[in-house]
Structures are given as C-alpha cells and as structure tokens.
Amino acid sequence: MNQDGVLANLRRGTVEFCVLAVIRRAPCYAAELVQELGATGLLTSEGTLYPVLSRLRADGHVKTEWVESTAGPPRRYYRITRQGSAALAEFRGHWVAFTRSVNHLLTEDQA
Amino acid sequence: MTDLTNAQVDAYLRQLDYALSSLPWEQRRELFADISQHIDSEIGATPGRSDDVEAVLARLGDPREIALAAGAAPIAAPQRSRLHEVAAIVSLAIGAFIVPRIGWFIGLALLWTSRRFTRADKVIGTVLVPFGYGALLLAAFSVGSSSSSETDCTGPLGSPSSGAHQNVEVCHTITTGGSSTLASLLRLIILLVGPTYTTIRLIRRTLRSTD
Numbered sequence: 001m002n003q004d005g006v007l008a009n010l011r012r013g014t015v016e017f018c019v020l021a022v023i024r025r026a027p028c029y030a031a032e033l034v035q036e037l038g039a040t041g042l043l044t045s046e047g048t049l050y051p052v053l054s055r056l057r058a059d060g061h062v063k064t065e066w067v068e069s070t071a072g073p074p075r076r077y078y079r080i081t082r083q084g085s086a087a088l089a090e091f092r093g094h095w096v097a098f099t100r101s102v103n104h105l106l107t108e109d110q111a
Numbered sequence: 112m113t114d115l116t117n118a119q120v121d122a123y124l125r126q127l128d129y130a131l132s133s134l135p136w137e138q139r140r141e142l143f144a145d146i147s148q149h150i151d152s153e154i155g156a157t158p159g160r161s162d163d164v165e166a167v168l169a170r171l172g173d174p175r176e177i178a179l180a181a182g183a184a185p186i187a188a189p190q191r192s193r194l195h196e197v198a199a200i201v202s203l204a205i206g207a208f209i210v211p212r213i214g215w216f217i218g219l220a221l222l223w224t225s226r227r228f229t230r231a232d233k234v235i236g237t238v239l240v241p242f243g244y245g246a247l248l249l250a251a252f253s254v255g256s257s258s259s260s261e262t263d264c265t266g267p268l269g270s271p272s273s274g275a276h277q278n279v280e281v282c283h284t285i286t287t288g289g290s291s292t293l294a295s296l297l298r299l300i301i302l303l304v305g306p307t308y309t310t311i312r313l314i315r316r317t318l319r320s321t322d
Binding site for chain 2: 030031034044045046047048050051052053054058069073075076
C-alpha cells in the first residue's frame, strides 16, 4: 500500500470526528471550519468538507439553521446535537486506546 | 461577477453535478447547493479578478474528489469523441483515393485543427506523408515496373484519382528510380518507413490522449 493511500484511510476514519470536535467547541459556519481544518491537513481539499458535513447532518450528529448574511444568500450555521456529543465522546475513548496501542508498538519498534 | 468568472464557476459546477450523478437526489442537491454557496461567498470576499476565482476553485479541489468523498461512484472524465482524429488519419493515408484531388487536403485541415495532436505530430503528418499511402502504393508499383518502361507514369499514375502533385512526385521517383536497384530499394524503404511511422504515431496519439 502506498503512503498516500495510508494517509487517505487515516483521514477517512477520523475527519468526521475532528469536524465534530470543532463544531462542539463553538457553533460555526462551514467557512470557519474550512479555515480551522485547512491548516491541519485533514482535508484533501476544501470541497471535501461538504460531504463530511452532509454525513454528519444525515446521521443527526449536527443540526443546522439558516442564518441570513449581510452579503449573499443565507448560510448554514452548524451546531452539535446531543447525539453528536455522545458519538464524539465514544470515539474519543476508542481513539485514545487505539493511539496508545499504536504508539506503544511503534516506539517499541524504534528502540 | 464578470462573464469570465461566471463561465469558470459554471464549468466547475457542471463537472461537480456530473460527478455527483450517482448519489441520491436529495444528497446531490444539498452538496451542490453547499458548494455553489461556498464559491459565492469566497468570491464575494475577494470580488473582481478572475485569478481569485481560479484560486477559490483550486482550493475547493477536483469535483471528482469531492464526489468520491461523498460516496459517489467514481466516473471517468468525460472524453471527447476521437472521430476528428480518426478522420484526419484516414484522410491523410487514403483520402486521395476517397475524394479525388482534395482528399489529402481535407486530412491536412483535420490534422491541423485537432486539439489532440501536438505541433510535432502536425509537422510530421504534413511532411512525412506528403501524399499518403496512395503515393506509397503507386510508387512501389512503379519502382517495380520502372526498369521496363518509364512511360508508366502517364498510365496508372495519371488517373483522375490522384492529384496533380502526385503525378509530379511519382514521376520523379520513376525517372530517378530506374538507375539502380539498390537506390530503388532504398527509396522504397524510405517511402514505407515514413508513412508507417507517421500513421502509427498519429494513431498512438489518438488512443493515448486522455482528455
């Protein structure tokens, strides 16, 4: 497996929860998420954020409301749901255990 | 928004819509709305110049990538028909026989108006097969028979199916070709290799072109 594929798989499994974590910190617009996540390398391109948001909506992890903007059409304002918070907490548990195991094995390998 | 930005954005959204086409209608509509809105607000933030639009679309990424992230079935980039290139190759090779006199010139026009062939292809196509495979066949025939009679060139070569240029070219071949068998053979090889190389080159370009 090439390294690009590895990275793509890691992103695929985690990006939804990273987006969820940002939204949980403070409700926001998609544009703000793009800014926040753009620097992390978690998104292959800005556009791939939208399918993630679409899945989060479909799963009921976030809810949106339309907010009028001064310039242009109304925009979606994203807010985490109770269900989303629960899913995020559960993932966090998995993630901590998972990364601990991986880190342990990788550092053992190096030593 | 200028016409140019409009055209760029429209093209992008068309590609996106096409890439999303395997998704359920509701999901497709939502994603399309989200992304067109993203473009609107990004361009609204930096109004005017078209290089800004390019930057916005570049950051947004390949529509196919977005569609894949949304779980759409992967689709190949739409390919333009290769009819133009096929017609060019056929016309260059045997056009003189299909449409007397102007067939080769039709091929030449098709060759130079193609967007798939490179400039080198076009120059080679023009120079290396000056009169297509027709000339080759006639030349091969006349090289074989030239030793017996040089008046051959007014016979089969003067037929209406071949252009005036062909007569000149092939007659030239005959008058100088009778001198030595080796020279005739050499000329035949050159006449064979040139058009074959050109035709194969053009066919490969047509098949390999990915746009």
